[in-house]
Amino acid sequence: MTTRPDILCIGSVLWDIIGRAPSHMRQGSDVPGRITRLPGGVAWNIAMTLARFGLRPAALSAIGQDAEGDELMTACREMGAIMDYVYRSADLPTDTYMAVEGKNGLIAAIADAHSLEAAGDKILAPLENGTLGSEAAPYGGLIALDGNLTQRLLDQIARSTLFAAADLRVAPASPGKAERLMPFLRHSRAVLYVNLEEAGTLCQTEFSSSQAAAEGLLKRGAARALVTDGGNAASDGTADGVITQQPPAVMVTRVTGAGDTFMAAHIVAESQGSSREEALARALTAAAKYVSGEHAT
Ligand SMILES: Nc1ncnc2c1ncn2[C@@H]1O[C@H](COP(=O)(O)OP(=O)(O)O)[C@@H](O)[C@H]1O
Ligand SMILES: O=c1[nH]cc([C@@H]2O[C@H](COP(=O)(O)O)[C@@H](O)[C@H]2O)c(=O)[nH]1
Structure with missing residues (x-):
């Protein structure tokens, strides 16, 4: 029997193919380096971070029945995620993300999430057919949703009774995909996790602080917004008001994944009954430890 998940992670689970070179790179560079392949996709990254904090995640995604898909399923299971609810497509290939990183940081990346997009609402079947929920008894637990899904499907989810509880x-x-989350601006209960730039994209403006961004998102109809701004203060805005806290000052050794760490730590804190103030502080502490290289993986 499958263990009951603590949280569903809906969105991209794919292979990340990352090329890294120790030299400074620019357009047209052809240099020696290392190429690695590991499970990725935003939903997967959130799932793994949640697992690191002690929750048991289940993925809802589309993965091909090709050899790459079989390997991905095995790798994800070995890393502790429940993969039983994933839609395995017979005719769609397993998705891939490819990035090139030089000494001077990310040079370029391409996200090929076409199979997830083509699978559409088939990935949500377990929420409808009674496996995890149904129209009559919608799933009532935590869901982390990533914005790799098409605008159309995100729109459908925002209005669906399957997500009502x-x-x-x-x-x-x-x-670049931040504006796909527009349907959740007028959603009565969704909690948005965005950085300052993404908040600006959603509100079609530029914000100078997380507090202003949280207020802007609330004004546009968001029920709740958590806004981060790198080393600057982060905010949690609801109808009850905006709470703003400064992240601990740390020596930064890595920033990729800081937002996922913040979100996962915040969800875990609230699932354990933390107040809004406490949850924000715990998320900022976890993200600070992460960027300073403390939980190196
Ligand atoms: N330079 C930094 N100094 C301290 N904390 C940081 C720094 N960069 C990121 N963080 C931590 O990570 C969180 C998320 O970072 P941010 O860059 O806003 O997200 P994203 O990775 O989504 O762009 C911040 O709220 C903060 O807690
Ligand atoms: O359009 C997308 N871009 C990037 C990702 C995922 O995000 C991570 C890289 O993000 P960042 O550049 O923020 O580190 C990778 O795991 C990649 O698979 C994704 O799912 N969709």
Whole structure:
């Protein structure tokens, strides 16, 4: 029997193919380096971070029935996620993300999430067919949703009765995909996790602080917004008001994944009954430890 998940992570679970070179790179560079492959996708990254904090995540995604898909399923299971609810497509290939990083940081990346997009609402079947929920008895637990899904499906989710009882936590997949989360601005219960740039994209403006961004998102109709701003103060805005806290000052050794760490730590804190102030402080502490290289993975 499958263990009951603590949280569903809906969105991209794919292979990350990352090329890293120790030299400074620019367009057209052809240099020696290392190429690695590991499970990725925003939903997966959130799932793994949640698992690190002690929750048992289940993924809802589309993975091909190809050899890459079989290997991905095995790798994800070995890392502790429940993969039984994943939609395995017979005719769609397993998705891939490819990035090139030089000494001077990320040079470029391409996210090929076409199979997830093509699978559409098939990935949500377990929430409808009674496996995890149904129209009559919607899933009532935590859900982390990533913005790799199509605008159309995100729109459908925002209005669906299948999600009416869920504690929905939403994150954009990349700054370029932030506007796909627009349907959740007027959603009565969704919690948005965005950085300052993504908040600006959603509100079609530029914000100078997380507090202003949280207020802006609330004004546009968001029920709740958590806004981070790197080493600057982060905010949690609800109808009850905006709480703002300064992250601990740390020596930064890595920033990729800081937003996922913040979100996962915040969800875990609230699932353990923390107040809004406490949850924000715990998320900032976890993200500070992460960027300073303390939980190196
Ligand atoms: N330079 C930094 N100094 C201290 N904390 C940081 C720094 N960069 C990120 N963090 C921590 O990580 C959180 C998320 O970072 P941010 O860069 O806003 O998210 P994203 O990775 O989504 O762009 C911040 O709220 C903060 O707690
Ligand atoms: O459009 C997308 N871009 C990036 C990702 C995922 O985000 C991570 C890289 O994000 P960042 O560049 O923020 O480190 C990778 O795991 C990648 O698979 C994704 O799911 N969708």
